Amino acid sequence: MSAVDVLVAEIGSTTTVVNAFAGIREGVPRLVGQGQAPTTVLDGDVTIGLDGAIEALEQQLGSPLSWQEMLASSSAAGGLRMTVHGLVYEMTVKAAKEAALGAGANIHLVTAGELSEADLSEIKSINPNIILLAGGVDYGEKQTVITNARRLAATISPSIPVIYAGNKAAKQQVYEILSSCGFGVKAVDNVYPRIDQLTIEPTRRVIHEVFEKHIIEAPGMHKIRQLITGRIIPTPGAVMQAARLLHEEIGDLVVLDVGGATTDVHSVAETDPEVAAILITPEPLAKRTVEGDLGVYVNSANVLALADLDKLCERLSCQPEQLIDLRTPLPVTTAEKEFAGILTEIAAATAIKRHAGNIEYIYGPTGRMAVARGKDLTGVKWLIGTGGALTRLPVGYTALQKLNSLSGSTCLLPRNAEALIDNHYVIAAAGVLAERYPVAALQIMKQSLHI
Incomplete structure (x- = not known):
């Protein structure tokens, strides 16, 4: 025994x-x-x-x-089907999306401003597991979120729980509008209390609670x-928990998981002061994105569409029509592994570019000036590969090292990050373990990463 x-x-x-x-x-x-x-x-x-x-x-x-x-x-x-509704896309809606994705929810609809009849019809067709209602900095504009609460109450089934994470001044009124119509409402701190501040952890915690109830389905x-x-926690939330714990020990990092259907990117990284000075909207310390179109098996056709087929076929010594024969969920032959490795490299590079922000140049009254949008990864020290493709294929380490960008690039990608492989494939498990045994979870991850 x-x-x-x-x-x-x-x-x-x-x-x-x-x-x-x-x-x-x-x-x-x-x-x-x-x-x-x-x-x-x-x-x-x-x-x-x-x-x-x-x-x-x-x-x-x-x-x-x-x-x-x-x-x-x-x-x-499956992930929580979620719809997110805020006031200004670049502010409250963006913050709400960060909270949702970090907790493992799948965003099916995002709206900004007052909900239209078309928006309400789409919400009904999606039949979300949860609705996130936000809007307005604290004590700022509140009429839009109140109007949205009334329209939701009059149109949507009250069996769908609602999280309110908007303007503090409208919290009581929104709560009364929805609860009086039978909605289960959880009011938390505003995701965007000030123009330069994100507060997403309270919303993440509530989404985790809803997930636990949903998972019994x-x-x-x-x-x-x-x-x-x-409790049972969402696997993406476990990976994020592991990444945050690891960040406390080794510094700014990115965790990538290239899967058969999706590619997930988790980053825990501070914004460089020079980038922060020109950043249009604040970014969270911990950020997750899910690329639902990038996978090495179920969505391999989408990844292939990003490749140079002539060069790919030349490298594999095959014809384009033969590529389908190399697609398998568990590559065994040398050709299958090489094909899966190429797809992994493309998926990882595409996903991290979508995750990262960039610097743009705009013209104003004083001439050309630089502005930054999105997550700054330039100071990331570690690129960590987990999941089957990056941990089990020979290409894993090389694929990660290739994600470093050249200095001077306008894309805010890592500049000099080191690649690490989750050799034991335990990062998600360590994230679960961290809820009760954080010290042990950290040691287990360091053993797997060989650090």
Whole structure:
């Protein structure tokens, strides 16, 4: 019998992974083993996949397994469908999006200003799991958000929970409008209280709470809740938690996960003072973006569209029509791995460019001047690869190193970052572990990253 302290389950939409950790309480944490199996949503019970992953781990260890605690993250029920509504796109809506993406929600609609009939019709067709209503700095313009609350109350089903994260002066009135119509309303601090300040953590926490209730929609998830200690957190939220913990230890960083369907980018980085001086709107310390069109299997066609097919085929010694034969969720042959590696490089480069900000030159009364928009990654020290593509393909380290930009570029990409690989594929699990055992979680990540 193999005994471990903590088993962390990551229940994904296609694969369930379990990580066994020992030495947590003794101060010498280590990864004992990792097992995985297909997630069994389509079989009507995700616990079947969990049992399969544990069985695979036991086969790896050569004996039955026992544990004192089980923790979990999940994306098996899909991310939260969310709509976001604010006053000015570059301000409150942007801040609300940052809070939502950092918590693992999928943004299906963003509006600025008063909600139109078309907006309300689209919200009804989306049928979101949560509506985020924001708008106005504290004690500034409040009529727009009040009008939006009235229109939502008159049109949308009150079964959809609403987070209010707007102008403090309108909080009580918005709450009364929605709650009197039967809506569940959670009022939190304004995401944009001042023109130069973002406050997104209170909103993130509430989205996490809603996610935990939503996740039971995956068949059999209620059984897993009975098995675990603590709450189920969204897997993207776990990665962000791990990135923030690691940032405290090693400094500014970016974590990239190139997957079969999407590419996620998490950054935890300070803005360079010179960039901050010309930044149009503030950026959060921790930022997440999800590129839903960039993946090396499900969305490989979108990545191929960004490639030079002639050069690609020349490199692989094949014809364009033969590329489809090289596409596989688990590359085995040398050609399959090389093809997946090329797609990984393109997806990673495209995703980080979309994540990063840039410097633009505009003309005003005093002539040409520089302004900065978006996230500044120029001072990032570490580019960290996690997920299957970057950790299991030979190209991982090289793909990350290529993401450094040349000095003088107008794109705010890293300049001299070092590449690190999550060799044990444990960053998401460490993020879950960090809720109870942050010191152990940090040590486990450093072991995996070889630092």
